Amino acid sequence: MKTVYARVVAAALISSVATGALATEWNASTWGKRRAFTENLEKLAELVAEKTNGEFTINISYGGLSKNTENLDGISIGAFEIAQFCAGYHADKNRAITVLELPFLGVETLEQEVAVSNAVYSHPAVAEEMAQWNAKMLMTSPMPQYNLVGTGDARSSLDSFDGMRVRATGGLGEAFAAVGAVPTSVTSSEAYQAMESGVVDTVAFAPHAHLSFGTINEADWWTANLNPGTVNCPVVVNIDAYESLTDAEREALDSSVPEAIEFYVANYGELLQRWDSVLAEKEVEKVMISEDELARFAEVAGPIHTQWIEENSARGLPAQELFDLVGATLEAAKSGN
Incomplete structure (x- = not known):
């Protein structure tokens, strides 16, 4: 009986392979x-x-396969086929896309964030850098501008940021450091504990993350219009896995990306519409930074752009070209072209 059973199973497997019925x-x-x-x-x-x-x-x-800071490493060895990560977690591994994390780029909407991300992801320098990790860019995870939640007295001026301990990564961290704050790059999962224990005074997140990671529950105030920038978090696929797909499977994957992004943007828009009611419910003070202070912040952070271009040009990246690409794409997106 065992022999007969084995033959039946083997025949079924052979038939499945022959008809292409094995699932991926x-x-x-x-x-x-x-x-x-x-x-x-x-x-x-x-x-x-x-x-x-x-x-x-x-x-x-959701965390069962890898730490969030090691997802790119997992992709490189084929531990899984798709991963989401944020550039600021390991800027040395993905320098090209950190251009999207520079402060005060002028991005105003999620749609504009999608446009500039897609343009940068399509640049040959990005593809080459990702290929070193056996990774291929698939899509972005667009996020609105980050803002602060904090404890204690509200901070509404650049002078009040001096000495402020803030959870902020990448270019945002550099921007806060430029005005005297002390940035720390604890991961999003560690942010609540850092805030609760007093390791940081403030946390810079997009609204969804303040909700998901609980930092809003510790907050006394929120900067409604600081908008210094955001982080960039792509979704990548393992190149070997992608190339092993059938034509039909690859078409199904690729054609689903625009639909997935459209759904994401619409869903996030609904969250943003509810945000004010969340602040009111949790009795979090909404802090508005004056236009003069915002202009001062952008001016102080301005040299970070130049520094990024110089440092990454020295490393062999077409840094000026990438920076200009962001500007040109953003201008076109704002003009509706």
Whole structure:
């Protein structure tokens, strides 16, 4: 009986291979919990499964496969097929896309953030750098401008930022340092504990993250219009896994990206509309920074752009070209072209 059973199983496997019926199952690594930031991944998985009648599925893991700071490393060794990460977690591994994390670039909407991210992701220098990690850019996870939540007395001027301990990564951290703050790059998952324990006075996040990671629950105030910049968090695929897909599977994946981003942006827009009611419910003071102080902040942070260009040009990146690409793309997006 065992011999007969083995033959039946083997015959079924051979038949499945012959007819191309073996399903493709991918794993995607992200962190935290399902939230606005991960809806692009969730929608992508849903669409891919629909378009392939369940023959190509993506299982999303919230921290079970890797630490958020090690997702790019996991992609490089093929530990999973898709991963989400943020450039500021390891700028030395993805220098080209850190141009998108420079402060005061002038991005005003999620749609503009998508436009500039797509332009930079399509640049050959980015593809070359990602290929070193066996990674291919798939899509962005666009986030609005970051703002601060803080404890104690509200900070509404640059002078009040002096000595402020702030959770901020990448270019945002550099911008706050330029006005005398003390940035720390603890991960998003560690931000609440850092704030609760007094390791930091303030945390810079997009609204969804203040909700998801609980920092809003510790907050006494929120800067409604500081808008110094944001972080850039792409979704990448393992190149070997991508190339091993059938033409139909690859088409299902690629064609689902614009739909996933559209869904993400619409969903995030609903969250932003509810944000004021969240602040009121939690009795968090809304702080408005004066236009003069905002202009001073942008002026003080301005040299960070020049420094980024000089440092990364010295490392062999077309830094000026990448920076100009962001500006030109943003100008076109704002003019509706």
